[in-house]
Amino acid sequence: MIRIVTLLLTLLSLHAFAAPKSDLWPYWQQSNQSNTATISHQDWQSFLDSYLVTEGDNTLVKYGSVSAQDKQKLNRYIDSLSAIDPREYALNEQYAYWVNLYNAITVDLILDDYPVKSITKLGGLFSFGPWGDKAVNIAGKDLTLNDIEHRILRPIWNDPRTHYAVNCASLGCPNLQVNAFTSDNTEQLLEKAAKEFINSDKGVLISGDKVQLSSIYEWFADDFGNKQELVQHLAKYRPELSTLRGEFSYEYDWNLNDKK
Numbered sequence: 001m002i003r004i005v006t007l008l009l010t011l012l013s014l015h016a017f018a019a020p021k022s023d024l025w026p027y028w029q030q031s032n033q034s035n036t037a038t039i040s041h042q043d044w045q046s047f048l049d050s051y052l053v054t055e056g057d058n059t060l061v062k063y064g065s066v067s068a069q070d071k072q073k074l075n076r077y078i079d080s081l082s083a084i085d086p087r088e089y090a091l092n093e094q095y096a097y098w099v100n101l102y103n104a105i106t107v108d109l110i111l112d113d114y115p116v117k118s119i120t121k122l123g124g125l126f127s128f129g130p131w132g133d134k135a136v137n138i139a140g141k142d143l144t145l146n147d148i149e150h151r152i153l154r155p156i157w158n159d160p161r162t163h164y165a166v167n168c169a170s171l172g173c174p175n176l177q178v179n180a181f182t183s184d185n186t187e188q189l190l191e192k193a194a195k196e197f198i199n200s201d202k203g204v205l206i207s208g209d210k211v212q213l214s215s216i217y218e219w220f221a222d223d224f225g226n227k228q229e230l231v232q233h234l235a236k237y238r239p240e241l242s243t244l245r246g247e248f249s250y251e252y253d254w255n256l257n258d259k260k
Contacts, residue, residue, distance in 0.1 A: 019219035020146055024155035027141065030087040031094060039084060039093055041100050041180040043077035047107070052178050053259050057200035059175035060259035061107060063114045071111055078104050078136065085139040095157060096181035099165045102148045103176060105135050110169050110256070118254045119169045129168075160223040160233065163216050164193035172202055172214065172253035198237040202253065211244055215252035 047070060051062045066074075081101050086094045106119070109130050113122055122130040131145045153162050164174040165181065174197040177189050197203040197214070205212040217224055224230045235242035 020150040022154040022222065023151050025147065025151040028087065028152045029156055031091045032088050033090050035089050035093075037089065037093070038183060039081070039086075039089065039097050041077075041096065041182060043073055043080075044100050044104055045180040047074055047077075047104075048176070048178055048180060052176065054178075055259070057175075057196075057202055058171060058257060059178065060257050061110075061169070061176065062259045063107075063110055063256075064258070064260070066111055071108075074104060074108055074111070078108060082136050082138050087139065090183070091156075092183040092186060095153070096183055096186055098148055098153050099162075099181045099186075101136070102145060102153075102166045105145060106167060106169050107176075109135075116256065118256055120254050154223065159190070160220070161190040161194050163220055163223065164197050165190060167257075169257055170253060171255045171257055172251070173257065174203075174216075176257070195237040198234050198241075204234060204238065204241060205251075209246070210249070211246065212249045212251050215250040217248075218250040 050070065051066055053060050053062060078101065081097065081104075084097070086097045089097070109122060110116065110119060116122065120129045123133055127133070131149075133144060134142045135145050135148075136143050149162070149166055153166070165177070167173055167176040174193055177193055179185060179189060181189055203214050217230060221230075224233055231241065231244050234244070
């Protein structure tokens with residue numbers, strides 16, 4: 001009986017993960033392009049400097065080493081961002097704001113429940129991860145991580161490279177960048193993140209005549225286009241992929257991006 005219940009819960013969880021569509025929340029489609037002010041992400045940068053380490057294709061987080069003081073500092077950083085109305089800033093400043101906020105909240109959620117094997121273990125009994133849970137209140141609106149990614153970042157900027165920027169604390173995910181996003185470095189970081197991921201085995205793995213892609217390209221096919229457009233996207237960062245043919249398989253590793 002227990003095994004049957006476990007199987008049912010697993011199937012329900014997997015079903016619940018069906019990737020959300022890009023669905024604009026019009027409230028956030030506003031900016032002040034004449035505003036040259038910047039938002040400080042120094043506290044997030046300080047966290048990244050202290051707790052990220054690169055091993056092979058992966059950038060890992062030393063979750064178990066985060067001090068209570070730095071955890072509080074991370075919470076204060078998230079609180080400082082939540083006190084800002086990003087709509088009052090220029091679009092390039094907004095993009096960095098949302099990406100850093102998403103990533104900082106994700107790390108904070110892991111720290112709240114650490115040790116945990118996977119972010120998919122967070123959330124309610126019938127949840128596959130915490131993405132649908134309220135995460136922050138900004139400008140009077142309660143937001144989930146899904147809202148930030150799928151109702152703000154994806155539909156407003158329409159840039160598939162956003163999938164290389166937001167991090168879901170998993171080994172299969174594009175790496176958490178060692179630099180906080182800013183309005184000045186966003187383009188450079190997006191290009192770097194795309195190149196790193198597509199040139200890694202977790203992005204594209206070729207074994208003989210078999211091609212395995214990250215499940216990101218299946219879940220968010222609408223963002224990357226049809227098969228030909230996807231191949232063109234991949235080949236931009238890894239030219240030998242321009243000749244990809246046949247069927248692709250897809251894989252994703254949900255294990256935590258943890259440096260033990």
